[in-house]
Amino acid sequence: MIVEATGLHKAFGSTKVLDGLDLHVAEGTVLALLGPNGAGKTTTIRILTTLLRPDVGTVRIAGYDVVREATKVRGVISMTGQSVALDDQQTGRENLVMIGRLMHLGRPAARRRATDLLERFDLVDAMDRRVKTYSGGMRRRLDLAMSLVSQPRVIFLDEPTTGLDPSSRTTMWDAIKDLVSSGTTIVLTTQYLEEADRLADRIVLINGGRVAASGTTDALKSQVGGDRLDLRFAVEADVARAAALFDAPRGTDPLVLGIPSDGSAEHLHRVLDDLRLAGVPVVKVSSHRPTLDDVFLSLTTTDRTSVQI
Amino acid sequence: MATTAVHGGARNAVSDSLTMIGRSIRLSRRNVDTLVMSIVLPLLMMSLFVYVFGGAINTGTQYINYVVPGIILLCTGYGAASTAMSVADDMTSGMIDRLRTLPIRSSAVLTGHVTASVARNLLSTTVVIGAAIAMGFRPDAAVTDWVQAAGLLLLYVLALSWLAAGLGVIAKSVESASTLSFLMLFLPYLSSAFVPTNTMPSFLHAVSENQPITPVIETVRGLLTGTPIGTTGWIALAWCVGLLTCSFIFAARLFRRRTHG
Numbered sequence: 071m072i073v074e075a076t077g078l079h080k081a082f083g084s085t086k087v088l089d090g091l092d093l094h095v096a097e098g099t100v101l102a103l104l105g106p107n108g109a110g111k112t113t114t115i116r117i118l119t120t121l122l123r124p125d126v127g128t129v130r131i132a133g134y135d136v137v138r139e140a141t142k143v144r145g146v147i148s149m150t151g152q153s154v155a156l157d158d159q160q161t162g163r164e165n166l167v168m169i170g171r172l173m174h175l176g177r178p179a180a181r182r183r184a185t186d187l188l189e190r191f192d193l194v195d196a197m198d199r200r201v202k203t204y205s206g207g208m209r210r211r212l213d214l215a216m217s218l219v220s221q222p223r224v225i226f227l228d229e230p231t232t233g234l235d236p237s238s239r240t241t242m243w244d245a246i247k248d249l250v251s252s253g254t255t256i257v258l259t260t261q262y263l264e265e266a267d268r269l270a271d272r273i274v275l276i277n278g279g280r281v282a283a284s285g286t287t288d289a290l291k292s293q294v295g296g297d298r299l300d301l302r303f304a305v306e307a308d309v310a311r312a313a314a315l316f317d318a319p320r321g322t323d324p325l326v327l328g329i330p331s332d333g334s335a336e337h338l339h340r341v342l343d344d345l346r347l348a349g350v351p352v353v354k355v356s357s358h359r360p361t362l363d364d365v366f367l368s369l370t371t372t373d374r375t376s377v378q379i
Numbered sequence: 380m381a382t383t384a385v386h387g388g389a390r391n392a393v394s395d396s397l398t399m400i401g402r403s404i405r406l407s408r409r410n411v412d413t414l415v416m417s418i419v420l421p422l423l424m425m426s427l428f429v430y431v432f433g434g435a436i437n438t439g440t441q442y443i444n445y446v447v448p449g450i451i452l453l454c455t456g457y458g459a460a461s462t463a464m465s466v467a468d469d470m471t472s473g474m475i476d477r478l479r480t481l482p483i484r485s486s487a488v489l490t491g492h493v494t495a496s497v498a499r500n501l502l503s504t505t506v507v508i509g510a511a512i513a514m515g516f517r518p519d520a521a522v523t524d525w526v527q528a529a530g531l532l533l534l535y536v537l538a539l540s541w542l543a544a545g546l547g548v549i550a551k552s553v554e555s556a557s558t559l560s561f562l563m564l565f566l567p568y569l570s571s572a573f574v575p576t577n578t579m580p581s582f583l584h585a586v587s588e589n590q591p592i593t594p595v596i597e598t599v600r601g602l603l604t605g606t607p608i609g610t611t612g613w614i615a616l617a618w619c620v621g622l623l624t625c626s627f628i629f630a631a632r633l634f635r636r637r638t639h640g
Binding site: 119120141142144145147148149156164171173174216220 | 391395398401402406409472476477478480481482483639
């Protein structure tokens, strides 16, 4: 485990932000921290990247303690925060060379490294323009490139695509996937379930400062159940008869009954035949596949019980 | 990782500071508005005092010979205010987090801003003196007097720049940094910069005689106009060294506290 966090507690004044959070990330994998606003995602990232000390709990990154061996930790990680950290009045290349020099690369090596990264992130045409002329997507790419100058083993990305248009988001995702294929470990936070679904090997769902659920995306989805058929009826009496027929519990919508399904056409036929034989007219049928949204909603709106898969 | 050198140690600290100094100077140079203002404003103030108020102020000498040191200190205050704002900008943007997650001494960012501040002041002071000579300023100073005056001003600028850096660190935003540094712009007016202090009401007279700017101005004025300065030079030196020490410690401690998690 390249990232090992155990029992993290953090409070700001009387506001408890983290309440016993555990996190483990295997080297070369992508972990997504998912959670509603205020769940403690950014605080977690700030503790893991040595920016904030935990009140209680320990974090080891590549074997180094984030509090006692902060400098060693900083030698193996890099962080890309929510606000882009670039100098608007420097060019893209100058920004990168500056970080290279701070990493004590010689001037020629720092320039070479900058050029490599500019090529990799498709910024060569803009490299000698000041960053203030860059688009939002270009800034994010340059910001990510800044984190890679030091060739870190673990990269932390705090909401890497928030505020980007769909095409810039796809470009960022491709860049992140490239990193993964080169063996870099990535910990990212996101509010977009699709992003977690696309990028992450494992997802940790945080709610109220602790882990509400964790596992692979498939495992999390199966936790909220498999496929479902939603049957809509014209009157409530029909819903009640159908509920008795399939022995299914009533949902929140009084005119809709959801019944478990394996997603096959045969099952759909059987359900419709049963309804016709029983003389219950159904208005509409839709099939429903669980998404991470369902997982997210079912786990963050109910309670704070921890489910480990 | 082969490309990442060993960190820590004095040589790396120097190299980090040089990198950040290069950055701050580049940013100052490209921030054209601020740079132009830091030169134009003192020139405007000097013209205002020499041509508008100066005729009515009796200092016993040519007014321009009297006012130049005050203008120089006034423009230092403006330069320092912009330093506080650039520091606050770094502290409130993502930049400080980026630097703090690198294996470097992140306070190099302050060294960078302070050095750039000194460089900007050097430039604006040179322009002010040049313009003053064109407007009729006739210094009567030997090379050693110039060197002493320059040395004292350098200490003063350094002290004010570190103070500004400290204010930039505690400011919650760029705007509040500019408000906090207001005092530095105001102090020269309550000194012997523009009028002899004995013309002020007695309580203001006491304030202006005992604040750091008056002895610095008196010393620079004495050195440049070839009049004896007596013990004022030592008082000015003591103020500058004391102020520099305090503001350096102030900035460094605040920075440590603000970045300690």
